[in-house]
Amino acid sequence: MLQNRLYYQDPYRTSFTTTVTQHAIDEQGRPFAVLENTAFYPTGGGQPHDIGYIADIAVVDVEEVDGEIRHYLESPLSTGGTISAEIDWSRRFDHMQQHTGQHILTAAFVELFNYPTVSFHLGRELVTIDLATEHVSADELHAAETLANAIILENRPIEQKWVTQEELSAYSLRKQVSVDEEIRLVIIPDFDTNGCGGTHPSSTGQIGSLKILSTEKQKKNTRVHFVCGGRVLDQLGAVHDELSVVARLLSAPLGQAAEATQKLLETQHLLEKQLEAANEQLLDVEAASLAARKTIVIRQIYTNRSMQELQKLSRKTLALCEKAIVVLVSDDGEKLQFVVSRTNSLVQDMRTVSSIALPAIEGKGGGSASTVQGGGARTMPAEDLSELLERSIPIHA
Missing domain, CATH: 3.30.980.10 (Threonyl-trna Synthetase; Chain A, domain 2)
Structure with a gap:
């Protein structure tokens, strides 16, 4: 009967002596023992199993299988008979x-x-x-x-x-x-x-x-x-240790870590806005330099520039030109990205450009008649891709 099991009779019992009624290897190759009675709780009802020792061999799992409690062991029992067992009380x-x-x-x-x-x-x-x-x-x-x-x-x-x-x-x-x-x-x-x-x-x-x-x-x-x-x-x-590290990094008392963190975040937000403004100014300067070339096709290669930066630089440059096509390529060492865009005063369909360039770099992209962008593998030097993009621009509308 269930109520006769030792873990129900006395859940505070940590050691006991009993008889081994079976010791064997299951179908997964795990050694186990079945005892005449046990204080080891088997997994069930949301509660994990006990662990401990049977005859000085570690019990690593306990399950009820077809009405019998199997004590899975770190190594097989050498003999049956009467044994002493002990559960891990701290876990129980x-x-x-x-x-x-x-x-x-x-x-x-x-x-x-x-x-x-x-x-x-x-x-x-x-x-x-x-x-x-x-x-x-x-x-x-x-x-x-x-x-x-x-x-x-x-x-x-x-x-x-x-x-x-x-x-x-x-x-x-x-x-x-x-x-x-x-x-x-x-x-x-x-x-x-x-x-x-x-x-x-x-x-x-x-x-x-x-x-x-x-x-x-x-x-x-x-x-x-x-x-x-x-x-x-x-x-x-754990929380105290983590907050103590945070407080030391912030050079603040533990009780003021949240306040110091808030100030740090406000400072970071301000610096991010300032950096964003500085980047915009830099893009304005770069766009002015590109537009000053006074050529129909303005081609430039960059290193480690994001697609967002290429798109912004393209728009800023075209805004300073009456008639121009901007071809921008970025190389990050592993992949190539490009943007090709024209002023509204021109009529070439830039989708022709991407349809030729994307297969060459095993890439993906999209866009409209006036602007296309894409990226792919570094199958060629950035200079070669830049030249391919320029050659692919339709001569006529």
């Missing part, structure tokens, strides 16, 4: 804190806002619940977290009961149970009653605390990320 207790915290937070969202939980995941660093609502406000998150921590602080007892299907009617369940036999209820008096097969502490105070970290959209649901117990301190320590 962490899972007890996180899982029970999930029960409490889920119940808080139901009690306050009638937002049921549709899924739960206990990860290595964070815990998540998916709420059946598309939006949860900051105020709602704060209220649920506050209620959850109040229940934890009250140190309410946590009862764990085995009941029959007939006895269920005596309890107000948060949701319907999914089994018909050996039904196990986890009860926080006057707050939450839920069918659950996980391991839990004997009182809410042992959870320590609960902190909601973030939310994200999950289709029509909202995923809430949170941590409990020791993980709250882990998160606090």
